Amino acid sequence: MNINCTKAALQRIAKTLNVPEDTFLLGGGHHQNNTFFDVSLEQLEIINLFxxxxxPLLRRSCLDFVREIAAASAFL
Incomplete structure (x- = not known):
C-alpha cells in the first residue's frame, strides 16, 4: 500500500469516527490521558487480526465469542 492510499484510508477512518487524523499518530489524540488513542490502537489491532x-467458521466463532463477552460485560 503506498503513502497516498494509506493517507486516504486514514482520512476515511478519521472522518467516519469523527476524530482528527492525528488521533492515530504517535503523540496525537490527547483525550483524557490518551485513553481514546489507546482504545483506537486496540480497535485497529482487533480489525487487523480479524x-x-x-x-469463515473461525471468523464467526470469533464474533460469537466477542458478542458473549460484550453481553456479559453489560451486566457488570
Missing part, C-alpha cells in the same frame, strides 16, 4: 482469519 481480517487475517481466512476460515
Amino acid at each position: 481480517q487475517s482469519i481466512q476460515d
